[in-house]
Amino acid sequence: MQTTNPIGTNTDALLQSSVKSDGSPVVAERTVNKQDFQRQGSQVEFLPERIRYQRFRRHRLIRQGYLLAICIVVMVILTCVRQGRITQARANLVTLEKSRKSLRQQASMIPSLEKQVTDLLIKKQIDEEIGGRTDCTVILAELCRITPSNIVIVSLDLQTVDLSAEASRSGKSHSRATGSHRGARPTVARKGRFKDAVAPVRRARLTVTGLAMSDVDVANFIGQLSARRIFENVNMGYTKTVTFRQRSAREFQASCYLTR
Numbered sequence: 001m002q003t004t005n006p007i008g009t010n011t012d013a014l015l016q017s018s019v020k021s022d023g024s025p026v027v028a029e030r031t032v033n034k035q036d037f038q039r040q041g042s043q044v045e046f047l048p049e050r051i052r053y054q055r056f057r058r059h060r061l062i063r064q065g066y067l068l069a070i071c072i073v074v075m076v077i078l079t080c081v082r083q084g085r086i087t088q089a090r091a092n093l094v095t096l097e098k099s100r101k102s103l104r105q106q107a108s109m110i111p112s113l114e115k116q117v118t119d120l121l122i123k124k125q126i127d128e129e130i131g132g133r134t135d136c137t138v139i140l141a142e143l144c145r146i147t148p149s150n151i152v153i154v155s156l157d158l159q160t161v162d163l164s165a166e167a168s169r170s171g172k173s174h175s176r177a178t179g180s181h182r183g184a185r186p187t188v189a190r191k192g193r194f195k196d197a198v199a200p201v202r203r204a205r206l207t208v209t210g211l212a213m214s215d216v217d218v219a220n221f222i223g224q225l226s227a228r229r230i231f232e233n234v235n236m237g238y239t240k241t242v243t244f245r246q247r248s249a250r251e252f253q254a255s256c257y258l259t260r
Helices: 006-022 034-043 049-108 110-130 136-146 163-182 191-197 215-227
Strands: 151-162 202-212 231-243 248-258
Touching (some): 136 151, 151 215, 202 215, 215 231, 215 248
Antiparallel strands (some): 151 202, 231 248
């Protein structure tokens, strides 16, 4: 079965009519190839060249507009991203500036802190050597506050004592008394072990000697002395009757340790 192209048929008819009407064949029309018409088909443009050029130019401008719009959108997105990074960098810069100021303030505090550490080391050494850092004026103020009118303080003695030495002496005396009572041989510890076992502890001890009218006044004074936080381990030394300005009075002595 053979198919015919309508364009080719029309072309043959035109060629035949041109030959029959004129009687002489037309050279330009004979050179038209039948296969070219079949190959082009419906793509044959019958519009003028100016209109086709305008259409082509319009399509090209539209494509360029699309490309320009895409470029603008990409540039806007990049600008927003960059602006966000710039904002974050500024926030980080403000944070770093605050940190720098804080570090400067802390660095300026280093000399005062070093001075305080030096003072504390000196106070620690004084505490270890003397046994306390309590001011004498504070002690006198506390004694004046708690001493009643019918008691007179005769003397005050403030000295540093080694509690470890006293404990060792009391331990030795206790061991000797126990050994002599039981008839057993006392054990002697090695010097090295004894030194390692007992650490030197020094405390400031206050000894108060005074005169009172009666034992009740002495007991009240000892109670007031024990109630103060600045005094610890208040102990009664002795009480005896003495004559003071041709009158009978009670002499007493009490001792206590000062708080650290």
